[in-house]
Amino acid sequence: MTLTLTIKDHRFEPAELHAPAGKPITFVVKNLNTSASEIESDALHFEKVIPAGGEGTVHVRPLSPGRYNFFDDFHHATQGYLVVP
Numbered sequence: 001m002t003l004t005l006t007i008k009d010h011r012f013e014p015a016e017l018h019a020p021a022g023k024p025i026t027f028v029v030k031n032l033n034t035s036a037s038e039i040e041s042d043a044l045h046f047e048k049v050i051p052a053g054g055e056g057t058v059h060v061r062p063l064s065p066g067r068y069n070f071f072d073d074f075h076h077a078t079q080g081y082l083v084v085p
């Protein structure tokens with residue numbers, strides 16, 4: 001499934017996303033900030049720089065139930081969660 005989110009004013013919108021267990025997930029991330037962001041997750045094993053005004057796609061393997069953190073590695077106050085029930 002595909003989840004779409006934006007980064008604006010250094011916040012993820014939405015800051016919490018939901019996805020089913022056991023299915024591959026694609027994140028499509030639009031950066032509406034005026035500076036670059038790097039969406040990153042240790043738990044989900046991705047890291048991608050997204051230029052200001054740009055868009056990036058990251059793929060995530062099928063997941064077990066849990067609450068997975070991701071963040072903007074260039075602005076650590078920008079935090080988000082993927083919830084897999």
Ligand SMILES: [Cu+2]
Nearest residue numbers: 038040047073
């Ligand atoms: Cu990084």
